[in-house]
Amino acid sequence: MSEDHHSDELYVRQRKLDELREKGVQPYGEKYEVTHRAMDIIDDFEKLVGKSVKVSGRILSRRGHGKASFANIQDMSGKIQLYIRQDSVGEGNYNIYKSLDVGDIIGVTGEVFKTKTGEITINISSFKLLSKSLRPLPEKWHGLKDIELRYRQRYVDLIVNPAVREVFIARSKVIQAIREYLNRKGFLEVETPVMHGIAGGANARPFITHHNALNINLYLRIATELHLKRLVVGGMEKVYELGRIFRNEGISTNHNPEFTTVEIYQANTDYEDMMRLTEELVASVAEEVFGTLKMSYGGKELDLSLPWPRRDLLDLVREITGVDFTSIPDDEGARQVALEKGLELKGGESRGEIIFTFFEKFCEDRLWGPIFVKKYPVEVSPLAKRCSDDPRFTCRFETFLAGKEIANAFTELIDPLDQRARFEAQMRKRAAGDEEAHMMDEDFLTALEYGMPPTGGLGIGIDRLIMILTDSPSIRDVILFPTMRPRE
């Protein structure tokens, strides 16, 4: 509406940039040889007081006092205060300093001292503009709160919300600690294809992409499982892969279309060993990164101290719902009791599927954990070995922390004939319209036919684990750039 731009910040900053160039100041400079980070100066003040340091960072706040000024700059380590006097830097430079804005990145050189109010400060003798910021930062008290903007413009979120940076530093440390733990135990980290001809290893709908030269459609992987097990067949007895997988499903506070898992396979172990591995891995990572096993999530305590309880799924269903499926041996009886409990059935559900539904609907949200739930029905566990005492159940467990499923593991099914029968059952579900049922994978069956050693396998959802360890309510808070619908 108005041609008067005098306080339009974008316009004002663009004009300042032009004026700097006219004065011979390069607004986008070259690297500044820093000697310290902001936090080093705070931490080592006694050693550094009176000494000259070089620091660079982004101006976060300015307090002008005529011919002297204070400012705070921020680098990766934190914030430090600057003190700039006209008689220290010269009138010309001081005028340039005065034209700088919150958001600009500068390099400074000066002596470390403490102000009369006790704040550790750098008394600037010279400074250099390294990068001119053309956009105003969010306001200093309230920061950036708009959740949509925080996710879409994570760079701004990271600049103004220090807690966000802390979460992602913690995420990096957790992942590093997981790698170190597994490497120390003799596991080999491997990388398997992200683009699959057959998307297997989980119940999920895949993303589809196209390879032009081969003129074929490929799927983005929904799990790393089947390739890792091929490697165990190949003699790689202890392997893991930490990486991104993709599932073409809904988005929620616990689901992002792309997310990170670690899958771990170890020959000559079973799911009991995987329980021990899970609890030890999580507890040692928590201890190492956060220095404690007494966590808190959403205001509720979560004690990761070992050992974690192990409970049979069927026992939990009986305790929580009062239904004892050991006395309901057939599909028809199971369907009856499901209807009595008000569950909606599509028809044709097996006893095992109904037991699993009972667990999901009535039990899962009551498990705060940590807890291992074991022995899942064979119908919902097509890659897990059957229990020797009851072939309708499998040597499979899931781990719950703070009410969230964070791990899924089993004694792997290594019998190629049983595996083929399981795939065939999945194919029948797929033919009946279940788009999440597993696909037949002949090459995987071929691998099993060569002989796979008895093996325990474990998958951990890294994002959810980090949510819990950092007390983050949404998975988007632990993913730097969560999936969003594009703007415009």
Added chain:
RNA sequence: GGGCCAUUAGCUCAGGCGGCAGAGCACCUGACUUUUAAUCAGGGUGUCCCAGGUUCGAGUCCUGGAUGGCUCACCA
């Protein structure tokens, strides 16, 4: 996909019953050489998410849409 809620200045937010678009911070002009939410004097910078409708008059009421959040469904 369903339900509920939100969307107003760069940011954080007010705007009763439909009657000239508001505050703080930021920004602009000026003063100020140890401040720290610096202070003091002045200045409001806007596609009220979008498109229709009702009305003399819509930020406000109605309809449709967009984006986001929570939640249910689905999944991990």
